[in-house]
Amino acid sequence: xxxxxxxxxxxxxxxxxxxxxxxxxxxxxxxxxxxxxxxxxxxxxxxxxxxxxxxxxxxxxxxxxxxxxxxxxxxxxxxxxxxxxxxxxxxxxxxxxxxxxxxxxxxxxxxxxxxxxxxxxxxxxxxxxxxxxxxxxxxxxxxxxxxxxxxxxxxxxxxxxxxxxxxxxxxxxxxxxxxxxxxxxxxxxxxxxxxxxxxxxxxxxxxxxxxxxxxxxxxxxxxxxxxxxxxxxxxxxxxxxxxxxxxxxxxxxxxxxxxxxxxxxxxxxxxxxxxxxxxxxxxxxxxxxxxxxxxxxxxxxxxxxxxxxxxxxxxxxxxxxx
Amino acid sequence: xxxxxxxxxxxxxxxxxxxxxxxxxxxxxxxxxxxxxxxxxxxxxxxxxxxxxxxxxxxxxxxxxxxxxxxxxxxxxxxxxxxxxxxxxxxxxxxxxxxxxxxxxxxxxxxxxxxxxxxxxxxxxxxxxxxxxxxxxxxxxxxxxxxxxxxxxxxxxxxxxxxxxxxxxxxxxxxxxxxxxxxxxxxxxxxxxxxxxxxxxxxxxxxxxxxxxxxxxxxxxxxxxxxxxxxxxxxxxxxxxxxxxxxxxxxxxxxxxxxxxxxxxxxxxxxxxxxxxxxxxxxxxxxxxxxxxxxxxxxxxxxxxxxxxxxxxxxxxxxxxxxxxxxxxxxxxxxxxxxxxxxxxxxxxxxxxxxxxxxxxxxxxxxxxxxxxxxxxxxxxxxxxxxxxxxxxxxxxxxxxxxxxxxxxxxxxxxxxxxxxxxxxxxxxxxxxxxxxxxxxxxxxxxxxxxxxxxxxxxxxxxxxxxxxxxxxxxxxxxxxxxxxxxxxxxxxxxxxxxxxxxxxxxxxxxxxxxxxxxxxxxxxxxxxxxxxxxxxxxxxxxxxxxxxxxxxxxxxxxxxxxxxxxxxxxxxxxxxxxxxxxxxxxxxxxxxxxxxxxxxxxxxxxxxxxxxxxxxxxxxxxxxxxxxxxxxxxxxxxxxxxxx
Numbered sequence: 001x002x003x004x005x006x007x008x009x010x011x012x013x014x015x016x017x018x019x020x021x022x023x024x025x026x027x028x029x030x031x032x033x034x035x036x037x038x039x040x041x042x043x044x045x046x047x048x049x050x051x052x053x054x055x056x057x058x059x060x061x062x063x064x065x066x067x068x069x070x071x072x073x074x075x076x077x078x079x080x081x082x083x084x085x086x087x088x089x090x091x092x093x094x095x096x097x098x099x100x101x102x103x104x105x106x107x108x109x110x111x112x113x114x115x116x117x118x119x120x121x122x123x124x125x126x127x128x129x130x131x132x133x134x135x136x137x138x139x140x141x142x143x144x145x146x147x148x149x150x151x152x153x154x155x156x157x158x159x160x161x162x163x164x165x166x167x168x169x170x171x172x173x174x175x176x177x178x179x180x181x182x183x184x185x186x187x188x189x190x191x192x193x194x195x196x197x198x199x200x201x202x203x204x205x206x207x208x209x210x211x212x213x214x215x216x217x218x219x220x221x222x223x224x225x226x227x228x229x230x231x232x233x234x235x236x237x238x239x240x241x242x243x244x245x246x247x248x249x250x251x252x253x254x255x256x257x258x259x260x261x262x263x264x265x266x267x268x269x270x271x272x273x274x275x276x277x278x279x280x281x282x283x284x285x286x287x288x289x290x291x292x293x294x295x296x297x298x299x300x301x302x303x304x305x306x307x308x309x310x311x312x313x314x315x316x317x318x319x320x321x322x
Numbered sequence: 323x324x325x326x327x328x329x330x331x332x333x334x335x336x337x338x339x340x341x342x343x344x345x346x347x348x349x350x351x352x353x354x355x356x357x358x359x360x361x362x363x364x365x366x367x368x369x370x371x372x373x374x375x376x377x378x379x380x381x382x383x384x385x386x387x388x389x390x391x392x393x394x395x396x397x398x399x400x401x402x403x404x405x406x407x408x409x410x411x412x413x414x415x416x417x418x419x420x421x422x423x424x425x426x427x428x429x430x431x432x433x434x435x436x437x438x439x440x441x442x443x444x445x446x447x448x449x450x451x452x453x454x455x456x457x458x459x460x461x462x463x464x465x466x467x468x469x470x471x472x473x474x475x476x477x478x479x480x481x482x483x484x485x486x487x488x489x490x491x492x493x494x495x496x497x498x499x500x501x502x503x504x505x506x507x508x509x510x511x512x513x514x515x516x517x518x519x520x521x522x523x524x525x526x527x528x529x530x531x532x533x534x535x536x537x538x539x540x541x542x543x544x545x546x547x548x549x550x551x552x553x554x555x556x557x558x559x560x561x562x563x564x565x566x567x568x569x570x571x572x573x574x575x576x577x578x579x580x581x582x583x584x585x586x587x588x589x590x591x592x593x594x595x596x597x598x599x600x601x602x603x604x605x606x607x608x609x610x611x612x613x614x615x616x617x618x619x620x621x622x623x624x625x626x627x628x629x630x631x632x633x634x635x636x637x638x639x640x641x642x643x644x645x646x647x648x649x650x651x652x653x654x655x656x657x658x659x660x661x662x663x664x665x666x667x668x669x670x671x672x673x674x675x676x677x678x679x680x681x682x683x684x685x686x687x688x689x690x691x692x693x694x695x696x697x698x699x700x701x702x703x704x705x706x707x708x709x710x711x712x713x714x715x716x717x718x719x720x721x722x723x724x725x726x727x728x729x730x731x732x733x734x735x736x737x738x739x740x741x742x743x744x745x746x747x748x749x750x751x752x753x754x755x756x757x758x759x760x761x762x763x764x765x766x767x768x769x770x771x772x773x774x775x776x777x778x779x780x781x782x783x784x785x786x787x788x789x790x791x792x793x794x795x796x797x798x799x800x801x802x803x804x805x806x807x808x809x810x811x812x813x814x815x816x817x818x819x820x821x822x823x824x825x826x827x828x829x830x831x832x833x834x835x836x837x838x839x840x841x842x843x844x845x846x847x848x849x850x851x852x853x854x855x856x857x858x859x860x861x862x863x864x865x866x867x868x869x870x871x872x873x874x875x876x877x878x879x880x881x882x883x884x885x886x887x888x889x890x891x892x893x894x895x896x897x898x899x900x901x902x903x904x905x906x907x908x909x910x911x912x913x914x915x916x917x918x919x920x921x922x923x924x925x926x927x928x929x930x931x932x933x934x935x936x937x938x939x940x941x942x943x944x945x946x947x948x949x950x951x952x953x954x955x956x957x958x959x960x961x962x963x964x965x966x967x
Binding site (some may be wrong): 056057058059060061062063064065067068069075076078079080082083086096099100101102104105107109111112114115118119121122123124125126127128129130131133134135137138140141143144145146147148150151152155156157159160161162165219220222223224227228283293294297305307309311312315 | 323365386552611668669671672676682686689690691692697700701704705706708718722723726727728729730731733735737740741744745746749750753811815821822824825826827830831834836837838839842843846849850851852854855856857858859862865869871872873874876877879880881882884885886935
């Protein structure tokens, strides 16, 4: 019993370490793929790690008008995102603590990180910080209803809102082509693009443009604070990729009862799928242009409509109209 | 009465509220009941009082708010801030709210309800020299009267032709289904108008902010809960077994109220009015939860009914804490700066550090962010919505995704709204001389806010304990309860339905976040360059010292206005840009139309005035014509009597 508990603890700790360590690599893969497709040499795969190390070595310059909130927010944002990322089942479905938050709580944890970031953006009192914060919160109001519809569809299909439960359900019940799940997948991809400030919602490579959202919020950060914010956004990308993998491609994931060998297979499968997701994201980003801010309601609205149709189809397949 | 005598009002109110709260708590935990009949009131009815677990729960909510508001009142300056127009009415208002909860017959209920309305009206009109206040008070009086008339009908329907006005008689003789449905609608109008359910909400954002801030805290944080109590008492206790379609009006109106309330809040620039609009939103959420509880109960899905009811009741408790906290914080800002327009504030986190910290807790809690208390009830509400597709009625199926999406939209808008409020009032640089010269409030007022902030944190971590304490009420109203604290992985796991389905464990998550942030703090400080330099803001290289270059509350709302305002308020932006060479300044204007006000207030108001002008002729007739009118009336009445008999 105690040995079990220790193993479980180690597994949970291992997952926290894995997501933290692999996050910059995923970002490196995205950047590299984009660069190669644009016929550029591109940065080395490990550049994101070097950037973080460089930022940690630099001194932090803080605006005179900044308050304690500005200095403490990066730590909280990083911790909230890290915990949220560790709660998504990655290589095994039944780890120690991923029962503690279901998907509703997970979305809310990310919401807390976002609210803190938006507050930090307004703290210094500049126009760029404000523009980033207000647009970020506007995008959140578009994305969250769509996310809720996805959660509802999954809950109807799997009968639970616990991610591990949903993953177990899909592992145990290999599904054929279910239209409602396919629509949910598209919907979740759009939400993930919006939440991670990726093209076409926001351009992570841009800087000093009036169109930026995420970068505008963090414009005043430097040194170790900026490193934490950057690391948190890398973690968030891995979180959403893991979420997509866990919900729509859970094959290979170790079930709750698996031993160490199952976990090893699960880990390899997860990393492979994660990197594949990063490549796909890179390909997607070079093939589409960034949208104007006020075109976003149309784009994220697609996620909402697909989410809604998915639920109605889920009602049909469950035969509730009969 | 002079200042020194008035100063005793608050300590005594606080003491009385503590005593009443302890009694309530004792009744709730022991599940006991106490009833009595006073020989006053109407001759044959008397004045019945009863304290059961439902009243006790709401009593705890109310007396908690009264204690906080009284503590805040104790910080007032004895000479300058106490007036005979406010202080004597404060305990009357608090007592009337307590009385509504323990009323056990229709007469006692309506009498205390009216007392509560009038006392709060008098508090709203305390600053009667301000025409805005007078307008707010006038509208409030009209709406309160409409609400009471509706409640009068509701109790008439409950009493039936036999006239059994005591609640015991009503319970044993529930009305016929058609009458019961009418009673429910009347209760929805009566309680909804007090709670701010759209379209009966228009008085609330005017009247709540017009009162002194600690009274605003009571009205918004607590009096709206009395309205909820009235609805719960009538719909779940007195009306007998529900029909499933009763659930639709509260759910639909509640969801509309939640979204529209926040859209109003996000566009408003007055701090206290924003808070009042957000109260409307929260009342909407509670009505959605109550509607879902009705639907589940009508289908005998008691576990789901318990989840929905727990969501409603916990949100009642949570909202009373954070809304009181936020209104007291708004009062502190008003006291320190003399302003409540968001665009004139800024940078208060430097000058009012404690108020800023407490307000931040309230703002994050009301945005339903974990691990604070607002999220506990929001989580339960989402679980109830997720269970709604299991209901057998097709209308409720189709409603459930729409309701879920609207609630998610409301949650996201709430976060946007309170980031905007906090970001413009407390963060950034001061936008006016008053904001630059602000100072923190007296210690006892800080204590009032600090206590509520502590409760918001504690309630967030101990949500499962609170839910367990509600078990007797849930059992009575919903016919079920949440799984007990022993059935989850830890004693503090909040469980909806069963542990395999949905768990939210706030202490574990909070622990993980705490460990993660502390580890990060230590590791980053070990590894990194620790030096920190203060410098001018970077702002892309062109920092402007003028505070006018910051984002304001209006500019923060602009994206939301463009996305949602066009549909909800026919919002239109016009930019007049003079051609090059012309030295006229460019102009920007926004037109926002309040459709609800036009349809439900302005149009009926015009109709009433038009009609009364027509009928005004009747006032100036000759005596002959009056005699003719009377004769005609008599003939008509007699012929009606002849036909019907």
